[in-house]
Amino acid sequence: MSIPAASPAAPGKISEPLYKSLFAQVVVALVLGIVVGMAAPEFAIGLKVLSDAFLKLISMIVAPIVFCVVVHGIAGAGDLKKVGRVGVKALIYFEVMTTVALALGIVLAYLVGPGHGMHIDTAGLDPKALGAYADNAHKLQGGGLSGFLLNIIPTTSFDALARNDVLQVLFFAVLFGVSLALFGGPQGQKVSDLIEAVSGVLFKAMGLIVRVAPLGVLGAVAYTVGKYGVGSLKQLVSLVALYYLSVALFVFVILGGVMRLAGINIFKFLAYLREELTIVLGTASSDAVLPQIMRKLEYLGIKKSTVGLVVPTGYSFNLDAFSIYLTLAVVFIAQATGTPLSLGDLLLVLGVSLVTSKGAHGVPGSAIVILAATLNAVPSIPAIGLVLVLSVDWFIGMARALGNLIGNCVATVVVAAWEGDLDRARAHEVLDSPPPDLAHIAAAEQPA
Template sequence: MLGAIAFTTGKYGVASLKQLGLLVIVFYASCIAFVVIVLGAVMKLAGFSVFKLIRYLREELLIVLGTASSDAVLPQVMRKLEWMGVKDSTVGLVIPTGYSFNLDGFSIYLTLAVLFIAQATNTPLSVHDLIVVLLVSLVTSKGAHGIPGSAIVILAATLSAIPALPVLGLVLILPVDWFVGIARALTNLLGNCVATIVVAVWEHDIDRARAQRVLNEELRYVPAGDESPRGAISDGGAHAL
């Protein structure tokens, strides 16, 4: 990361760091707006609060904040959703699938990154190009995983769909990839958790009363050491206080 910052500063000047900083700010603002407005509305329709869900998953979100990877908390998230009252069959299907196919943060990032590179290289994009970017990003983001730095590979595939855009332009945003990767991972994780709850509500695979008690912190989750996610509830892996 430091090497990328040094290269960008040396080649394009210190002023480029200001533009990269604005990119980070816009991306974080976009992710926050997506979580609050879009995911908040979806959770509201499902009968829950996205803010209470964030509070419930605060420990996992802090881990993602430090690692920039949602993979680090996959077992804990599955265990917590089961403890919340979602059937293990729904959790076991939606969460792993969402880790590859429901990457909200990736989709937001790819769109902003392409627009940033187009402006930085003074490359005009037509309406057709913008539509192509949107459609291609929806495809290339699928199958990506929560590994730090993987977005660069996905972005390269997206840029190749627009001949006018130089693929090497991704070097411009490489210095801030770690910083935007944190917001990407957090948004991906929250999107997958919300999707799991919504699917569970749709399929009547959730105990609503228990879920409300858990989100209201009337029923607290206690980790069970080394027990497996599937045994967290049935074997006494989590207990109410």
């Protein structure tokens, strides 16, 4: 099911009424959420149910989608050597970018010093505020590298799907896809066709769910503004501002440079993904746009097998913005509590973060849990300092999800260009045209 080249029909579709545009609906929901949060805080807090329901709908369907697209991507590639080559290149890229992101967080934290002058007495911090986060972090960190590796392997495949553990689902999907490719023959083709059909149905279901994204954004933004407001965040505003600046620098300078090497303009690329990025910004969740992102990357001219392997893998192994936050927050807590950090401490933070950041996507409250696990591994920094960043985690989470998604999309383009799976002429044609919506892409996928 190949996608034809861009046609003159694309501009025609843009002429639809503005109120039907998902991008416009999400923007309106963002503004309305801010207004409601400021005007009626108590009522706004109650709207959190809209956000929770939307994210729960997304969570319901993400794991089976990841399983189907990865299995079909591997089995459909035909050449397991190519699959292995793409996988190795993706992992190399992920590790390089993760290291760069972690280092950027440390450097900016030291240059700006957002925690200097706070003089926080850790004895006055309430450990109860951490709730279950600290316990989960101890469990996560206690097993070390061996525990992390064992956690990748699911108890059963159904257990991984039931708990929506994307990293474990990914492991099983790769194993199943490779086995299906080796099995081959008419029977194997039947299984592959079935999985492709199920994937198509799941994509349709996700398309229906995404139509209610504006309600999810409205609930999330209204709740955040109503609960926290602006005044309560003055003490930590420097950390939030520095983090947003860090993500912007990483996206436009580092990722922009990488994209230039691949022959793609980062600004045109982000404009092409504007609807999905707006949804992620409002909901602080990149799960909400996984299927749409994959379809748009295929439409851009990247082979389906590469998209199906790199994007889901990146959701667990390529958390660029999360990596920036990890080291930035650790140094911030050290500065705020007056804890001096030696070069050895910084190298330990960097090394531990390289491990703890992997698979964070599948952990409930992942940012807080992984941050706590990292602090537990660095004895010189008081872990109770984690309380300091709890109140701004949602605000930081919006940029974190946005940066992670952009990083994964860029990774897919780069790996595809590296492997020769990117049709650059097609990509330039698509990026130079008005951004298509999913309805237009779906129509383009139909056989002529």
